[in-house]
Each structure stands twice: as structure tokens, then as C-alpha cells.
Amino acid sequence: VMSSSSSSALEMEIFQYIDAHQSDFIKDLQEWVAVESDSVQPHLREEVMRMMALAADRLAALGATVNLVNLGSHQLPDGQVLPLPSVILGELRKDPQNPTICFYGHVDVQPAKKEDGWNTDPYTLTEINGVHLFTRNLYGRGATDNKGPVLAWINAVETFRALKLAMPVNFKFVIEGMEEAGSLGLEKLLEEENQSFFSDVDYIVISDNLWLSNKKPALTYGSRGNACFFVECGSKDLHSGTFGGIIHEPLLDLIALLDSLVDSTGHIQIPGIYDSVAALTEEERKLYESIEFDLEEHRNNCGVKKLLYGTKEEVLLHLWRYPSLSIHGIEGAFHEPGIKTVIPAKVIGKFSIRQVPHMDLSVVKKQVVEHLEGVFSKRNSPNKLKVSMPLGAKPWLADINNLLYKAARRAIKTVFGEDPDFIRDGSTIPVARMFQTVTQKSVMMLPIGAADDGEHSQNEKISRHNYIEGTKLFAAFFLEVSKLH
Numbered sequence: 001v002m003s004s005s006s007s008s009a010l011e012m013e014i015f016q017y018i019d020a021h022q023s024d025f026i027k028d029l030q031e032w033v034a035v036e037s038d039s040v041q042p043h044l045r046e047e048v049m050r051m052m053a054l055a056a057d058r059l060a061a062l063g064a065t066v067n068l069v070n071l072g073s074h075q076l077p078d079g080q081v082l083p084l085p086s087v088i089l090g091e092l093r094k095d096p097q098n099p100t101i102c103f104y105g106h107v108d109v110q111p112a113k114k115e116d117g118w119n120t121d122p123y124t125l126t127e128i129n130g131v132h133l134f135t136r137n138l139y140g141r142g143a144t145d146n147k148g149p150v151l152a153w154i155n156a157v158e159t160f161r162a163l164k165l166a167m168p169v170n171f172k173f174v175i176e177g178m179e180e181a182g183s184l185g186l187e188k189l190l191e192e193e194n195q196s197f198f199s200d201v202d203y204i205v206i207s208d209n210l211w212l213s214n215k216k217p218a219l220t221y222g223s224r225g226n227a228c229f230f231v232e233c234g235s236k237d238l239h240s241g242t243f244g245g246i247i248h249e250p251l252l253d254l255i256a257l258l259d260s261l262v263d264s265t266g267h268i269q270i271p272g273i274y275d276s277v278a279a280l281t282e283e284e285r286k287l288y289e290s291i292e293f294d295l296e297e298h299r300n301n302c303g304v305k306k307l308l309y310g311t312k313e314e315v316l317l318h319l320w321r322y323p324s325l326s327i328h329g330i331e332g333a334f335h336e337p338g339i340k341t342v343i344p345a346k347v348i349g350k351f352s353i354r355q356v357p358h359m360d361l362s363v364v365k366k367q368v369v370e371h372l373e374g375v376f377s378k379r380n381s382p383n384k385l386k387v388s389m390p391l392g393a394k395p396w397l398a399d400i401n402n403l404l405y406k407a408a409r410r411a412i413k414t415v416f417g418e419d420p421d422f423i424r425d426g427s428t429i430p431v432a433r434m435f436q437t438v439t440q441k442s443v444m445m446l447p448i449g450a451a452d453d454g455e456h457s458q459n460e461k462i463s464r465h466n467y468i469e470g471t472k473l474f475a476a477f478f479l480e481v482s483k484l485h
Contacts, residue, residue: 007479010165011414014475017159022468025155026138028058029467030125032107032147033140039085039108039181042076048085048177051107055150055175056088062157064092064173071185084185085177089197092157092171099202099485101478102172102441104431105150106179106208110456112141117458130463137461144462145455149207149448150175152467156474168482172201179208183431190438198439203404203481206432207470210449212423216292217412217473219405220445222320222424223432224354225395227364231257231372232386234332234346243343248381251333254347257385260375261325261351266308266318268325268353270371276358277322287400288313291421320424323359327351354426357397365389396433396443397424404442407480414480415473448473 018025037051038044056066068086075081085108112122118139120126125140142148160167178184190198211218233250262268293312309315318324331348334340355364369387376385398405400422412420429445436443448470454460 011476011479013163014159014165015415015472017163018155018468018471018475021155021159022464025151025468025471026125026127026464028151028155029138029140029143029148032151033125033142034123036123037108037142037177038111039178040111042080042082045082045085048108049083052085052088052175052177055107056090058151058154059088059090059092059173059175062092062154062161064090064171066090069189071189074184087177087186087189088173088175089193090171090173090175091197092173093167094170094200095167097485098168098170099481100170100172100200101481102174102198102201102204103153104174104176104204104206104208104435105153106146106176106183107142107150108177108180109142109145109147110180112458112460119459122460127464136464138464138467139459139461141460143460144210144449144453145460146179146208148462148467149470152448152471153207153474155471156478159471159475160478168478170200172197179431183434186431187434187438190434194438198441201439201441204435204439204441204443205404205477206429206435206443206445207447207474208431209425209429209445209447210453210455211447211451212421213292213294214450214452216418216421217416218421218423218447219400219408219412220423220425220447221400221405222357222397223395223429224320224323224356224424224426225359225361225433226352226354226391226393226428227361227368227389228350228352228391229368230386230388230390231349231351232346232388233257233381233383234344235383238343238345240341240343247343248379248383249343250383251330251344251347253376253379253381253383253385254330254349256379257372257375258327258330258349258351260371261327266324268323270325270367272367273323273353273359273364276360276363277356278358280317280321285313287422288316291316291423293421319426321356323356324354324426325351326354354428355395357395359395361389361392361394365392393428393430394433394437396429396436398432398436398443398445402442403484404444404481407484408444408446408477411473411476411480414476415469446473446477 035051036044037048039048059066067089070086071084073081073083120139122141130137233253328350332344332346372387
């Protein structure tokens with residue numbers, strides 16, 4: 001193990017190299033952003049394939065062995081069959097003395113068009129001064145989600161090679177091109193490779209999310225799951241003049257059912273739904289107190305006059321740690337402009353529950369069905385009720401006291417001069433859960449993008465500062481992980 005002075009001299013050398021090569025790193029990102037690797041729209045699938053080839057070449061240039069695994073094809077709802085992009089499995093160095101870190105990232109992007117409200121061409125990386133004079137932002141689709149972080153990791157590895165330094169750890173890479181379209185085929189590949197490619201992996205790192213704040217770094221240790229429900233009531237279309245007032249209308253049944261799910265304070269009214277939510281510990285409550293989070297700013301970002309809760313802690317707890325239920329829409333009801341006096345025959349209400357650790361999907365489904373059947377039976381309606389759960393994704397939770405998080409925390413302190421916020425994500429991150437379930441390894445989310453990067457929206461960006469300091473963070477992190485062994 002290096003002494004702290006030689007270790008900091010090494011860090012200085014590495015950080016100076018990264019600073020000196022900023023423009024090269026930005027040129028790399030420019031080249032990657034220029035590829036319209038949109039995995040959602042079928043006509044751009046070839047661009048996704050081209051992007052995978054570019055990423056594979058970049059890893060090969062590092063000296064990595066690269067295996068492009070063919071996943072076959074998939075069928076679209078319209079019957080069209082499309083090839084799935086290959087997944088990259090790469091590895092660099094196999095020193096049994098060193099720990100092995102596997103990095104996951106994706107190089108496909110969400111759809112983007114200039115006319116959707118972008119100020120610049122989404123596929124031309126454009127550098128513009130930020131609101132604060134010291135920030136310069138790099139705008140482009142994929143800049144933060146996820147091409148920027150993938151390149152930052154590769155550039156951090158490249159820095160060791162360029163300086164002819166011994167690699168502090170062994171590297172493995174899993175890079176895919178279908179994340180924005182549901183990571184088709186990835187889970188099956190992980191299962192097939194679990195005994196081989198992943199057998200010597202110690203840690204898995206994902207950098208595909210954002211900080212909670214614009215300025216303070218964060219480490220993510222959990223995300224909520226999601227269970228989507230359809231509730232269907234119905235018979236056949238009828239005229240309201242002829243039948244209104246003498247029948248049980250399906251839409252009235254459905255609205256009563258939807259109204260029974262949540263009260264006006266946001267509390268879910270399904271009996272038993274909170275039973276398996278873990279009690280809040282004192283240690284955990286303290287984590288929430290130290291988090292940098294501007295309630296007013298968040299309220300403005302939401303575009304609402306007031307939130308359900310008045311304190312930072314309560315808002316974050318209900319966003320990350322407690323389940324929530326949202327109603328998304330009603331299929332089959334008349335929704336055009338004007339009026340149409342029809343009694344809709346069959347209506348389908350759509351809602352979802354973001355569930356948290358220890359909540360079992362099958363139990364949640366049973367609780368929802370029993371609750372809705374109970375409410376429905378009290379209405380004595382002859383309509384048919386059908387409840388289904390077309391989609392269920394599980395939550396993910398890591399232990400912030402494990403060695404991987406401690407190493408990341410030290411690396412953040414080295415680069416940014418402060419401890420990170422320990423945060424969870426209110427949405428669902430299927431890939432973290434997938435890696436943890438399949439491989440049973442330590443999984444960590446190490447974001448480098450700021451809260452205002454706008455992933456998935458118009459004018460997506462990563463700041464030059466976050467991209468370059470993020471590269472330094474990854475390099476410092478490799479050194480910290482090497483000290484664990």
C-alpha cells in the first residue's frame with residue numbers, strides 16, 4: 001500500500017494530465033453525440049449499431065479484449081422484426097492480486113429533435129456559458145445520459161495508460177445499446193455470463209443517474225420499484241338519453257374505484273400496503289438531515305404552488321423511502337374537444353405504485369386486487385371488473401457502509417473537497433437491481449451529472465466541470481479501490 005504522500009503525488013500527476021487533455025476528451029464526446037443512436041425509433045437502429053462499433057473500437061484502443069455478443073432480434077408491435085444491438089463485454093488486465101471492477105453504461109439515447117424545443121442541434125455537441133460565469137455547459141443528446149459518463153470512465157482508464165502507470169485494478173465493461181428501450185436481452189445475457197465473465201468481478205459500478213443538487217456530489221444507494229395496474233369495467237356503448245339514470249355506468253364505477261386508492265394527503269388507502277415498509281432508523285434519519293436540497297427550487301421545478309410536505313426531510317422520505325401511488329389515465333372514455341353524450345362501454349383505469357424495499361410484488365398485487373374487489377362489491381354493479389398488473393419492477397437498495405461506498409466517498413472528498421450526499425432515487429433503476437440479483441455482487445451508482453442536466457428532456461447537457469472532474473473522480477476511485485485489497 002502506498003504512503004499517503006506518494007499517493008497524493010500520483011493523484012496530482014493524474015489530475016494534471018486530465019486537465020491538460022480536456023479538449024481531447026470533449027472532442028471524443030462530440031464524436032459520440034453526433035451519432036443518432038436512438039434505440040426507441042426503429043429507423044435509427046443502424047445508428048445504434050454504428051455507435052456500438054465506435055464504443056468497441058474505443059475500448060480496443062485502450063488495449064481491452066472486446067467481445068460483441070449478438071442478442072438476436074426482436075419483434076415490434078406492428079410485426080416488424082429488428083436486430084438487437086450487440087452488447088459489449090470488455091476486459092482489461094487480469095492480475096489476480098488486484099480487485100476487478102465491472103463498469104456498466106449505455107450508448108443509446110432518447111429521441112431528440114431540434115423542433116421539440118432544443119436551442120441547439122441535439123446531435124451537435126455545443127458549448128455555451130452557463131448561468132454562473134464559471135460554468136460552461138456541453139449541450140447534446142446523450143451528453144449526460146449516458147455517453148458523457150461512459151467516456152469519462154474510459155478516459156480515466158486511458159490516463160493511467162498514457163502516463164505509463166500500472167493499472168490499479170482490473171477492468172471489465174458491459175456496454176449496451178438498448179437501455180432506453182428497456183434493456184432487451186440484457187438480463188438473459190447476465191444470467192448466461194454469471195459463472196464466466198462475472199466470476200472474478202468484485203464490484204459493479206453504474207454511472208447512469210444524477211446528483212440531487214447542481215453543485216454537491218452524490219452517491220446513490222437505492223431506487224424504488226414500480227408496479228403498473230390496469231383496472232377494467234364494462235359492457236357496451238350506450239346513449240345517455242336512452243339509458244342515463246337507469247343503469248350502472250362503467251365510468252362511474254371506475255371513478256369510484258380510482259378515488260378509493262389515495263387520500264388528499266397522498267396516503268395510499270389500500271389496507272396492508274405499508275406493512276412491510278422498514279421502520280426509519282435514527283442513523284438513516286441523520287442522512288436525510290445533512291442532504292443539500294432546496295425545497296423552493298424543487299417546488300418551482302415541479303411547477304406547483306405547494307408540495308404535500310413542508311420539510312426537506314419529509315419530501316425526500318416520501319420521494320425515496322415510502323411507496324407512492326399515481327393515476328395515469330383512463331382508456332375508452334371520451335376525451336376529444338366538444339361534447340359527445342355517450343356512456344362508454346368499457347373503460348380502463350391505469351395507475352402505478354412505486355414500491356420500496358421489502359414490499360413483495362405478488363403481495364402488492366393481491367392487496368390491490370382485494371381492495372378494488374371490496375370497493376366494487378359494495379356498489380352492487382352488474383359490470384365486469386378485471387384487475388391486471390402488466391408490469392412490475394423491483395426496488396433496489398445497497399449498504400452505504402460497505403467498502404465500495406467508502407472508497408467512492410474518499411475519492412469524492414479528494415476531487416471535490418467535500419463529502420457526498422447519500423441519496424436514493426424515487427424512480428426505478430432496473431439495471432442496478434438486475435446486476436445485484438443476477439450476480440450477487442456489490443453494486444454502486446456513482447453519478448457525475450448535476451441535477452439540472454435534463455436527461456431525457458430538451459437541452460440535455462453536462463457541464464465541462466462535471467465531465468472533467470468526473471473523469472478525475474473515476475481515476476481517484478480506481479486508486480481507492482486498489483487500497484481495499
